[in-house]
Amino acid sequence: MATPQVYMKKQVELFMQRLPLLLQQYKGLYVAFEDGKVLASGEKIGPLIKAVDASRGYKAPVLIRQVQAEYLPIEL
Numbered sequence: 001m002a003t004p005q006v007y008m009k010k011q012v013e014l015f016m017q018r019l020p021l022l023l024q025q026y027k028g029l030y031v032a033f034e035d036g037k038v039l040a041s042g043e044k045i046g047p048l049i050k051a052v053d054a055s056r057g058y059k060a061p062v063l064i065r066q067v068q069a070e071y072l073p074i075e076l
Contacts (some may be wrong), residue, residue, distance in 0.1 A: 004061055011035075011063040019067070026067040033063045 002010070014036045015022070022031065022038070032039040032052040040055070042048040045064065052062060065071075 008061060008063065011061075015063060015065060016071075022067045023069060027069075028067065030064060030066050033065065 011033060015033050018036060026038065026041050029041045029043060030045045030048050031041045032048060039062065040048055040051050042051070045066075048064065052064070056062070
């Protein structure tokens with residue numbers, strides 16, 4: 001099993017690869033993202049986290065980011 005850091009690095013890489021498509025549908029929204037797929041989306045991060053936790057039974061981790069055109073680098 002991958003470490004949380006390796007897992008998140010992979011998720012960020014997949015997210016950035018799919019960013020052009022994500023911008024078309026989710027620009028400005030927060031998304032819960034895993035293995036190349038949007039699990040859920042919403043305008044506010046708090047309710048999104050609660051919805052994802054409820055559907056996944058607090059299975060962690062999952063990448064949650066706001067979809068925007070530019071990002072600062074993430075150090076993991």
